[in-house]
Amino acid sequence: MKPAPFDYRAPGSLDEALGLLGDESVVLAGGQSLVPLLNLRLARPELVVDINGLAELDYIRADDGPLRIGAMTRQVTLERSELVRERCPLLSAAVRLVGHPQIRARGTVGGSVAHADPAAELPVVLTALGARFHLRSPAGERALDASELFLGPLATAREPDELLVEIEVPEQPEGTGHGFAEHARTHGDFATAGAAAVVGPGGAGIALLGAGPVPARAEAAERALAGGAAPAEAAALAAESIEDDHRRALCTELARRAIGEALA
């Protein structure tokens, strides 16, 4: 199918973009989720605000400690970044599982976060990493953590006049280990379940994919792990609230693998 008619604007600056956002608009970043919705007419916006011209949101830097990723950074750029591989190998590993090369060539880090698909890899990994999400509106800027940003499937706390501008990944202390494991029926498909684990001297971050409506930290498992629990024990805690037997078994095993990898 083809999209229904819409007005289209491609602002050349962030300020111009912010002036266009509102109740009737949608933001077009990489388009790998939005354009299918337009094609299927599941989305029929009045106005499409294309932010692909905002070069100022395409960066990866770590000058002041945390890894700062501009929202318009393409997934392929994240995948190829030496800085990311060095600072946050978990992101480098997980982004390779997002869609296919043709998707990652266009898809953006910010788009994946703002779309908030509960089966997407990047939101889960960023949740485990304790990322902060910076939103900008004409009124100013605010930063949310994952528990504040993700409200439900495809739903975030972003207001219609706000734009996600940056993802901030806190610096990982020396000696931090990472792991990510997922199960997908075919490579590149949306995963049915997955787990991300970050285990370091300062504590642990564990988040599951496919376990609920939003990526959420498995806090009981994190505490258990910090207290010296074995990976299998922490993994069982992480998945214990999942009702469906198959999904719980899958998440438990994937969490065990991710935690094991992080500790290896």
Next chain:
Amino acid sequence: MRISVEINGRAYDGEVEPRTLLSDFIRHEAGLTGTKVGCEQGVCGACTVQLDGEPVRSCLMLAIQASGRSLTTVEGLAPDGELHPLQRAFREEHALQCGFCTPGFLMSIEAFLRTNPDAGDEELRDALAGNLCRCTGYLGIIEATRRAAREMGGSNG
């Protein structure tokens, strides 16, 4: 809206609605029907073209977004009628039957081999995962890719 895009080294100018998909512009306005349109939701890979050398789904871009950029479609692989080594390998290895998926495969694989001339089997299978073929069962496509990689100078295969 005014669009000006380079496809296979040639300039195409025209007027498009904002909602015109790049895949439709390529086929209907530029008349390059080598690019196929399958699912129009980013799953099948039949519409894959290269945008400034990177493989992309042309059904998941608006035509207007390609303005000022450079595209390569399957027609650009054999500009003088001489088949590209990858196309030759597809023919030799029986990597196509109906051929509908072939242009998408070619554009994905050509980009992959350019950046990964020495890729191993697993990487190669990964690189093919974004294109669906419902006839061949993929083995011929994998063989053809290995053969093309050898002929193009990589050590793959």
